[in-house]
Amino acid sequence: MSDLLIMRGIVKQFPGVRALDGVDLDVRAGEVHCLLGQNGAGKSTLIKILAGAHRPDEGTITFGGAEARFAGPVAAIRSGIATIYQELDLVDGLSVAENIFLGHERASLGFTRRAEMNRAAAELLARLGHREMRPTTEVGRLPAAGKQVVSMARALSHDVRLIIMDEPSAALAHDEVMNLFRIIRDLTAQGVAVVYISHRLEEIREIGDRVTVLKDGRTVAVGLPARDTPTPEIVSLMTGRDVEYVFPPRPEPGAHDDRPEVLRVEGLTLPGRFADVSLTVRAGEIVGLAGLVGSGRSEIVETVYGARRPTAGRVLLSGEPVPAGSTTRAVRRGMGLAPEERKSQALLMNETVGRNITIAGLSTYSRHGWVDRRAEQEAADRLVRTLGIRPPDPSRPVRTLSGGNQQKAVLARWLVQGRRLLLLDEPTRGVDVGARAELYAVIRRLADEGVGVLLVSSEVPEVLGLADRVLVLREGRVIHESDARDLDESRVLDMIMEGGER
Amino acid sequence: MTNARGAGTPKDLPKDAPPADEHDRVEHQARAAAPRRTGLLGRVGQAHHLGLAVALVLLAIVGLVTAPGTFATSSNLVSILALAATIGVITVGMTFVIIGGGIDLSVGAIMALASVWATTLATQAYGPVVMAICALLVGTGAGLVNGLLIAYGRMVPFIATLAMLVAARGLAQRMSDRRTQLVRPDNNALVELSTTRVLGLPLLVYIFVLVIAIGWLVLNRTTFGRRTYAVGGNPEAARLAGIDVRRHTLILYALSGLCCGIAAILIMARTTTGSSTHGDLYELDAIAAVIIGGTLLTGGRGTIIGSILGLLIFTLITNLFILNGLNTSDQLIAKGLIIVIAVLLQRRGLRSQVP
Numbered sequence: 001m002s003d004l005l006i007m008r009g010i011v012k013q014f015p016g017v018r019a020l021d022g023v024d025l026d027v028r029a030g031e032v033h034c035l036l037g038q039n040g041a042g043k044s045t046l047i048k049i050l051a052g053a054h055r056p057d058e059g060t061i062t063f064g065g066a067e068a069r070f071a072g073p074v075a076a077i078r079s080g081i082a083t084i085y086q087e088l089d090l091v092d093g094l095s096v097a098e099n100i101f102l103g104h105e106r107a108s109l110g111f112t113r114r115a116e117m118n119r120a121a122a123e124l125l126a127r128l129g130h131r132e133m134r135p136t137t138e139v140g141r142l143p144a145a146g147k148q149v150v151s152m153a154r155a156l157s158h159d160v161r162l163i164i165m166d167e168p169s170a171a172l173a174h175d176e177v178m179n180l181f182r183i184i185r186d187l188t189a190q191g192v193a194v195v196y197i198s199h200r201l202e203e204i205r206e207i208g209d210r211v212t213v214l215k216d217g218r219t220v221a222v223g224l225p226a227r228d229t230p231t232p233e234i235v236s237l238m239t240g241r242d243v244e245y246v247f248p249p250r251p252e253p254g255a256h257d258d259r260p261e262v263l264r265v266e267g268l269t270l271p272g273r274f275a276d277v278s279l280t281v282r283a284g285e286i287v288g289l290a291g292l293v294g295s296g297r298s299e300i301v302e303t304v305y306g307a308r309r310p311t312a313g314r315v316l317l318s319g320e321p322v323p324a325g326s327t328t329r330a331v332r333r334g335m336g337l338a339p340e341e342r343k344s345q346a347l348l349m350n351e352t353v354g355r356n357i358t359i360a361g362l363s364t365y366s367r368h369g370w371v372d373r374r375a376e377q378e379a380a381d382r383l384v385r386t387l388g389i390r391p392p393d394p395s396r397p398v399r400t401l402s403g404g405n406q407q408k409a410v411l412a413r414w415l416v417q418g419r420r421l422l423l424l425d426e427p428t429r430g431v432d433v434g435a436r437a438e439l440y441a442v443i444r445r446l447a448d449e450g451v452g453v454l455l456v457s458s459e460v461p462e463v464l465g466l467a468d469r470v471l472v473l474r475e476g477r478v479i480h481e482s483d484a485r486d487l488d489e490s491r492v493l494d495m496i497m498e499g500g501e502r
Numbered sequence: 503m504t505n506a507r508g509a510g511t512p513k514d515l516p517k518d519a520p521p522a523d524e525h526d527r528v529e530h531q532a533r534a535a536a537p538r539r540t541g542l543l544g545r546v547g548q549a550h551h552l553g554l555a556v557a558l559v560l561l562a563i564v565g566l567v568t569a570p571g572t573f574a575t576s577s578n579l580v581s582i583l584a585l586a587a588t589i590g591v592i593t594v595g596m597t598f599v600i601i602g603g604g605i606d607l608s609v610g611a612i613m614a615l616a617s618v619w620a621t622t623l624a625t626q627a628y629g630p631v632v633m634a635i636c637a638l639l640v641g642t643g644a645g646l647v648n649g650l651l652i653a654y655g656r657m658v659p660f661i662a663t664l665a666m667l668v669a670a671r672g673l674a675q676r677m678s679d680r681r682t683q684l685v686r687p688d689n690n691a692l693v694e695l696s697t698t699r700v701l702g703l704p705l706l707v708y709i710f711v712l713v714i715a716i717g718w719l720v721l722n723r724t725t726f727g728r729r730t731y732a733v734g735g736n737p738e739a740a741r742l743a744g745i746d747v748r749r750h751t752l753i754l755y756a757l758s759g760l761c762c763g764i765a766a767i768l769i770m771a772r773t774t775t776g777s778s779t780h781g782d783l784y785e786l787d788a789i790a791a792v793i794i795g796g797t798l799l800t801g802g803r804g805t806i807i808g809s810i811l812g813l814l815i816f817t818l819i820t821n822l823f824i825l826n827g828l829n830t831s832d833q834l835i836a837k838g839l840i841i842v843i844a845v846l847l848q849r850r851g852l853r854s855q856v857p
Contacts, residue, residue: 307742331744339742346742348735350802359732360743362725369724413743 003062004029004193005050005162010059012045019045020056021217027162032184032194034204034226037214038238038459043197046214047164050195051083052076064161074103082155083164090147092140097121099139100154124153128183145176152183163187164195169203170294181207199292201231201497213237231498235490239461246437247465248444253483256285256468260318262421262452265304268313273299274476277313281421281452286443288455288467288484292496296476297456298340301423304454305337306330318420331360336414338407340425340456346410347398354380354394356409361416383412387442404428404435411442422446425456440466460492472496550796550848554811561818569825576702578821583703584696586817587710588613588768589787590810594717595761596788597809601721602754603734603801604659608648608666609762609788610781615674616640616766621683621776630691637770638763644670645759649752663755667785674778682777685770695771706768713764718806730754735802790837791816794844815840 005027012020020042027033037043048054049061052070061068063079070076076083090099097117098105106113106120121135130149133142139150148168155163165184169177184194184207198204204211208226212219213234220237263281268274274296281287291297302308304315309325316322317333327337339345348356358365358376365375380394387408389401398409407427414422424443428436443466447453457463463470464484472480472495480495565573572578592609599606619625620637644666651662685692695705721727732740733750741747769780794812797804816837823833 305742326746327741328744328746337742344736345738348732348739348802350735350798351731355728355731359728359740359745362728366725369726371723371725371728373723 002029003027004064006060006062007046007050008060008062010046010049010056010061012042012049012054013057019217020049022219023059023214023217024219024222025212026223027193027195028210029161029193030188030191031209032188032196032207032226034208034211035195035197035214036204036211036234036238041214041238042217043214044166045217047083047166047195047197050076050081050162050164052081077158077160080159080161081164082158082160082162083166084148084151084155084168085166090139090150093138095136095138096125096133096142096150096153097135099150100124100135100157102154104158120157121153124156125149127156127186128152129179129186145172145179148172148176148180149183156187160192162193162195164197166197167199167293168196169198169200177203199497201234215239231494232490235493239489239493246440248441250444250468250484251284251448253468253485256282259283259285261316262318263304263454264316264319265300266314266316268300268303268310268315270296270299270303270308270310272476274303274473277476277478279454279471279478279481281454283420283450283452284447285469286447286453286455286467288457288463288470289473290457290460290463290470290492290496291473293458294475295473295496297458297473298425300473301337301425301454301456302339304330305335305423307337334418334420335423336360336419336421337423338410338414338425338427340429342403342406342410342430346413347406349399351398352395353384353389353398353401353409356398357383357394357412358416360413364417379416383415386415387412388438402435404431404439407431407435407439408442411439411446415446419451421452421454423454423456426458427455428457428459428462460489460496464489464492551805551807551811553847554795554808554815557815558811558818561815561822565818565822565825568822572825573822578825580703580707582814582817582821583707583710584772585820586813587706588765588772588781589784589791589817590710590813591713591761591765591768592758592781592784593788593791593809593813594713594806595758596785597717597792597795597797597804597806598721598730599659599754599758600789600792600797600799601734601801601804602730602751603737604652604751604754605663605789605799606645606648606755606758607660607663607785608644608670609758609765610784611667611670611674612641612644612759612762613766613769613781613784614778615644615670615677616763617770617776617780618674618678618683618778619776620766620770621685622677626686626689630689633685633689633692633770634767637766638760641759641761641763641766642756643759645756645762646752648759649755652755653748653751671778678776678778680778682775682779685774685776692767693771693774695768706771709764709768713761714806714810721806726750726753731802733801787813787816790841794841796844796848812844 003026005025007023007025010020010023011018023042023046025046035043035046045054049056052073052075055070063081068079070079091102094102100121101117106117118135125131125133125135128149133146133149139147142150168180172180184196188194196204196208204226211221211224211226211229211234213221213224215238259282261280262283265277265279268277277300279287289297289300299308303310306322306325306327306329314321315324317335322333323329343349348359354377357380362371365372365379377394384392384394389405389408389412398406401409427443428439431439443453443455455463455467464487467484470482470484470487470492471478472492474496592613596606596609616637619640620633625633625636648663648666651657652659655662695709698705700708721730729740729745729750732743732745733747737747765781770776791813792804792809793799794815795805795808795810797808819836819840820833823830
């Protein structure tokens, strides 16, 4: 079998982060090639390069025997590479057929030939084994699995030779996954290659032919047999690290046992997201939540904070119940959240660093609603210095800071007033290694000062290295809880990927 | 993108550059890329304000040249300010709403409704003070309805206030039977706002200045103002920072309604009438003034001073066209051009700022 796609030495640099640092990938026609790697390993960047959304800084791509340089997503599709993203890029208000042919409508003189498009769409759907789907249905009314089929049909409507699927099974139920696999087998039988990304090892064993493993932006294994490579080998490839994280020292196990309980969560449930979650955080303790995307970890934190309303269960802060569904009251009671998406959920991008820091604690420097600007300025200056935000200038627009320093500004926001509980959702996402160590030190220092910390991270080493106690989540349920020192990375990965509770 | 990545191509870096070095390099480039700004309150505004002030001066020079005998007279300048006062008060409220991420199309109609309600025979029986209070309450009430629909009914501001525009105008017609209602002579104290002069300026100009001053203080010196920028700039971030975004939005529209009530008092004073036709298309003038003033229509950025300068430019153009006996249609064309030019200049200003 010949190699359809050959990528060599791909490098992609973003401001402050080297996302890809020499990645190789070979994909043969008619195979399912699985791409494995932890969050941040560079999988998304790699597929965006293949989809034409990013251009590599270095390296070569050979596709179908010729060197390929994609000027944009359209060029990639034209040359035969289609991508099905995790968040499906469909237009809800258009019909199935219109979505399938979006951008390359069957038309004459600018008028769409609807009958012909519907007929062609029906053929594609039939090829995918979905004769029952009507091309005229509005896409917004379809369930997630149906939308996936439409995305797939759209990919097939172009003459594709390679389809990239980014966690296609994440939103699907078991029998829908089986149908997806059947479609993938049909496609590969016709000679189409599939690059399949998933965190679930059992799927990779079932559908995959070969596996390429990425780690920290580099290829660590090329073309392993998907069925026969032992799990420990794959896990150790994914975890063995060149860059060691520097974690601050932890207090002895059980050091917090006599400290007061800051947070108690009892039987918290949000249907479809997580169920019956109970946990406690003591003063001075860092509790980590480990789990995959979709395991409910961010949703749990947001619900504790009052940004989502649970259907059952309750949240107690220092023993008193917190009314559900109000962030204002959560903040008043002493919680603070550093949300997952720094730019869209935390920062005021129009504003200065100083104003971003002081926005949540404005009442601290105001009397009867009037802001005491000198007190505000002093607090901003002080926090910029304490957290080592660089450059140490609160008047600078926050968008000019690097990711790590932006994250420090978000943390600083909650240090203005005394906080009892800090909820940190992916505090080091998009932060380079040097700044990470600093953030870890800051977080530990806060805990030592008596703040309870609930930490969410998709990077298992981070949870294990920083937290005192760890809860492992899988599909919205806590499947394991223990002291962080009693766990290692491969055990946790095993639990969150395969559900093994050992 | 390319200049943010900086001059050093990946090749220039040692293979295993220590992370700290990497960090400093990125920061150094960020520092070089962005101009330094002073003070915690540093925001774009200043340069834009200067531009608007220059435009105002240029327009004044045009006035002096084209209408030498009439432009610089005190009566003309007073009439410019009196004309600006009514829409100006509305513009202050509009600035708050737009910085807060919304829009209020109903301002002209609410002002008309407030003027009609305050000049009904029943209200006039209680005297000028009650008339004024009535106008303020009607304005605030209509604004509250807007705010409730938008903040708690989750309606899009454009649609909710469009509905209010139509309905308030209709209610005003209903109440007045489409007749212009005169302020009764015994309630002339209200009209004296425009006739009594202090230091050569009618009282209503002082009210205008007072509203601007209060608006500026609230926006720049209070927690409410600070939170308005946050709510408009990133509502999700504001909510997660513990700000009650819905309550804040409600208050913003009530505030805009209150400004319409004040404007209703001013227009009753100026015209001695309450009428359902008052304030036609004021919403467009107010929005245009806010936009020219440099406020982002998407929210999160803007200034009161900019809006007022924008409004004065508009008013001055109207005045110049009248003084020179020019066609009002040409005046509209000129105003349209000014909006486009202002926004284009603004966009350039923004782009040069983003590294």
